[in-house]
Amino acid sequence: MLPKNHIVLLALLLCPALARSASSACQFYQVDVYPKDVLQGGSFVISLNLTARVLLHKIAKLNITIELPEGMQLVQGRTFFLGVEEVKERYLVNVSIDIPPGVYKIPLMGDGIIEVGEGLYRTISFTEELEVKVHRFKITAKISAAPTEAEPGSLVKLMALVSNRLPYPGRYMALSNITIKIVSEGFNLNRTVTLPQLLPLEDKKLSISLVVPSDAKPGPNMITMIVCYTAAERRYCQIDSTSVLVVKPAAIHFKVSAPDSAANGSTITVNITVLNTGSYPATDITVKLLNLETGKIIAYKSIGELPPGKKAAISLSGVVLGPSTTRLAVKLAYMSEGSVKPAVKEYVVRVHIAPRKLPASWQIAAIALATLAMSLYAAYRVKSGKSK
Numbered sequence: 001m002l003p004k005n006h007i008v009l010l011a012l013l014l015c016p017a018l019a020r021s022a023s024s025a026c027q028f029y030q031v032d033v034y035p036k037d038v039l040q041g042g043s044f045v046i047s048l049n050l051t052a053r054v055l056l057h058k059i060a061k062l063n064i065t066i067e068l069p070e071g072m073q074l075v076q077g078r079t080f081f082l083g084v085e086e087v088k089e090r091y092l093v094n095v096s097i098d099i100p101p102g103v104y105k106i107p108l109m110g111d112g113i114i115e116v117g118e119g120l121y122r123t124i125s126f127t128e129e130l131e132v133k134v135h136r137f138k139i140t141a142k143i144s145a146a147p148t149e150a151e152p153g154s155l156v157k158l159m160a161l162v163s164n165r166l167p168y169p170g171r172y173m174a175l176s177n178i179t180i181k182i183v184s185e186g187f188n189l190n191r192t193v194t195l196p197q198l199l200p201l202e203d204k205k206l207s208i209s210l211v212v213p214s215d216a217k218p219g220p221n222m223i224t225m226i227v228c229y230t231a232a233e234r235r236y237c238q239i240d241s242t243s244v245l246v247v248k249p250a251a252i253h254f255k256v257s258a259p260d261s262a263a264n265g266s267t268i269t270v271n272i273t274v275l276n277t278g279s280y281p282a283t284d285i286t287v288k289l290l291n292l293e294t295g296k297i298i299a300y301k302s303i304g305e306l307p308p309g310k311k312a313a314i315s316l317s318g319v320v321l322g323p324s325t326t327r328l329a330v331k332l333a334y335m336s337e338g339s340v341k342p343a344v345k346e347y348v349v350r351v352h353i354a355p356r357k358l359p360a361s362w363q364i365a366a367i368a369l370a371t372l373a374m375s376l377y378a379a380y381r382v383k384s385g386k387s388k
Helices: 004-014 360-387
Strands: 029-034 037-039 043-051 059-066 072-076 080-084 086-095 102-117 120-135 140-146 155-163 175-184 189-198 203-211 219-231 234-246 252-257 261-263 267-276 282-291 296-306 311-319 325-336 343-354
Touching: 029 102, 029 120, 043 059, 043 102, 059 086, 080 086, 140 219, 140 234, 155 175, 155 219, 175 203, 189 203, 252 325, 252 343, 267 282, 267 296, 267 325, 282 311
Parallel strands: 037 120, 261 343
Antiparallel strands: 029 043, 043 086, 059 080, 059 102, 072 086, 102 120, 140 155, 155 203, 175 189, 175 219, 219 234, 252 267, 267 311, 282 296, 282 325, 296 311, 325 343
């Protein structure tokens, strides 16, 4: 058996770099950073685990160098070690609230001496590049509306949430001089709420009910919340927004009249009566007649606009093909002022499809041909009998 000193020297010869690569089987250290996402004004920890068990001897001396970017400060953790077998160190780093958001590279370097025998030493070194992403310091500020689609004169409820809950681990701090301003030009809204402070992990909820003005512009109406606050003797503002779709809805109803039966391949006519019972006009009205068995459009027509209280008569004609019972669908689509997609209504009728009859002239010709054929056959039979 080799002496202990020779075993150590053999290990060093087999792994001369020792820790040059993080994936190396000879690696005797681990370096990590958490959290990898941190807020301005927050902090993160660099962990270093280093063991001499792989080397079988003590670490005589070890020096750790961490190159922190400007705006980061090491506040806890030893960087120099003497005569240890194992290093488990945590380095606490504070991030300035003034540091610009972004991704920061942090080189960590270690160099030292291990004792491989009495009076026999060897140098070791390693380098790692860590990465931390700094996010802008901000609180939670959200605004929402219900319903998100409304007509003039209806009620809309706004819900605002301001919360001092940091989305990443970091240094919590109380906020002061908070102003919450909610504005909307379309809804003639301009309201401000002030708070003296917002403690860490504290929530503030606001509820505002408003009536959609009669002169509100149809379409999306933006509602904006501006939250400003003081943190670490600096003033910050955040903006969130939502929108309410103002629609002047038409109320379209329609009746369908269709034949109960038709011959296969014949042309049928479907009559539709469209009525707008709402207070606002319907536009871009289109009507389709579809064969649900084949998926094909039989007929299509557009009638444009239908004012409130008015009705329109539409006739759709087309050739129908299908099995003995065919389902036909009347699909009506229309737009209301302010809406972003059409409203669609559908009515399904069942039509019995009979085999198509031949025209009368064709029927007479067919009968004549059949009579002639029978006469010729009878004559042939008579002639055949006489020849025998």
